[in-house]
Amino acid sequence: MKKTAEGEAEWRAALAIDPQSTIALDSLSQHLVDKKDYSSVIALLDEPGAESNWTEVQSLNLGMAYAGRAQLDKAASVLREGLNDHQDSLPIADELAVVLMLLGNNEEAYSIFDLALSKHPGDQPTQILYLHSMVTSKSDRAHNYCNKLLAAYPDQWEVLYLAGLLESRKAEYEQARAHLEHSVSLNSGYYQSQQELGNVLFELGNLLAAKRHLEKAIALGDNQQEVEYELAKVLQRLGDTAQAQEKLRIYQQLRKARLDATQGAGKAEMGDQAIAAGNPSEAVSLFREALEINPNEPLLYYKLSQALDKTKDFAGEKIALQKAIQLNPNLVEAQNQMGYLADRTGDLTQAEDYFRVAVRVSPSYVVAWINLAATLASEEKWQDAKQALRHAIEIDPNNGQARRLEQALNDAHSGP
Structure with missing residues (x-):
């Protein structure tokens, strides 16, 4: 598929002649997904009142677009319909399973993986994604399935990492070390395996090696609170108290940021529910509470503006939109709504x-x-x-x- 501006112009010209052109809709929607222009994908493929006669590519792209907009229920609905229409589609099955996991519907996700692999039993990416899902959700089935994949793919770095992670959870540190070292030797750029190997080496008392791998994880982009805490423990045991205290300070900052983000997301979700239930005043209060926790989140300001619009607080709506644009000038919905407000006042x-x-x-x-x-x-x-x-x-x-x-x-x- 073409991915240039010229290609986009050609696809739009084709759609002007034939709005149902499969090639043009497939190509353009894929191009927009690649650009992360999810709103445009939704506008292109899911026009209100139109029949949902999507191809496999269109179903996948529309599901990904809704997921990218954090509309997970809608994403799941689109992908379920897509899988029903294209029952042999591994990409749709995989994306649907991931969305279901995000929604907490683990058992339904497992059933989707089982169905997909019954039709494509040798598909390694889907098998590994399934194992990832089991490990993440701490499924009782993860250990046996991991052993099965280890036997089938003894030199697959991701399977080795997941095996080491499972063994570490069971305090089987020597086995975990062997699998994690093998994984790192095959792919040293995966910070999760570097971090887990550092944790295991700490438990085995190899402090210098643990420090080296934890620092490597951070250098590779690991910005989670846990790695800072584990490194602080290693530094404390090595007698480097000053550096240990610095890592603890960073850990506490990251922990607070994560707690704030979780609490803010919870308030925002409640605000979304209040809007859906027809209670915009309650939504305004909830979005304001979310912004007290996460004051630099442009999407929250935009959601607040939508709620304020429904309460006819147009002055407050304008202030919220201006703040959203200040934080993210590329938030097109906010730019468009500001234009609408200016037009309404005659400017x-x-x-x-x-x-x-x-x-x-x-x-x-x-x-x-x-x-x-x-x-x-x-x-x-x-x-x-x-x-x-x-x-x-x-x-x-x-x-x-x-x-x-x-x-x-x-x-x-x-x-x-």
Whole structure:
């Protein structure tokens, strides 16, 4: 598949001729997923009221887009439907199982893995992903399944790492050391195996080697609180009290940040539920509580703005949107909504500026193109308005709002 701007233009041109072009929809949605432009994937493939006649690639990409937007229930629904339509699809099965694990539906995830492997019994990536899921969820089945994979793939670094992790949990440190050293010798760039080997070596009393592997894990990008704590223990045993205290300080900072993030996410989830239940005032309170914990999270400010809009606190909504944009200028939904608010108050120049930022950041964001076209028409910039509208129709030829605006523009101004 092409992944260039020229390729995207070709796919959109193809969709303008045939909105149901399988090749164009597959290619464009894959391109947008690769760019992490998840909103545009959803707009492209999941138009309200349209039939969900997705190909395997489209089902996978749409599921990944919803997961990327943290809409896990919707992702699971799309992927279940996709797997029902494409029953032999390993990519959809794997993605669905991962989403189900994130939702805490472990047994359903296991059943998806079992079904996939009954049809593709020798697929190593799916087998390893299954083992990862078992180990992460501390399933009783993990040990036996790991032994099975060790027998089948004795030199697969990831299987060796997971075997060492399971053995370490059971305090079988010598066996864990052997498997982890073998794993690291095959792939030294995986910080999780470096950290676990450091932990095991500490338990075996090999402090200098433990220090070396824990420091290697941090150098490779391990920013979890646990590695700092384990390294502090090693340094304390080695008599380096000053460095041990420094590592404990970092550990405490990371631990507080993780607790704050967890508490903030919980408040935000409750806010989402309040919005869904039709209680925007309660949602406002919950999102504000979440922001007290995580004051630098732009998506929380955007969610707060949505709740404030529903309570008709437009001044508060504007403040929340401005803060969201300050923290993340590429949050296109916030840019678009600021444009809408400016347009509503008659500040067409500012509205145009916001909409132009939105479409620059996300060229496939059809809502912003339509809003930009409407604002340009209000400014009597007829040619620019028609050009913006053409972009919207190229993206979504069946968009009713775009077609109605097209007719209104033609009626109001018949020029080019």
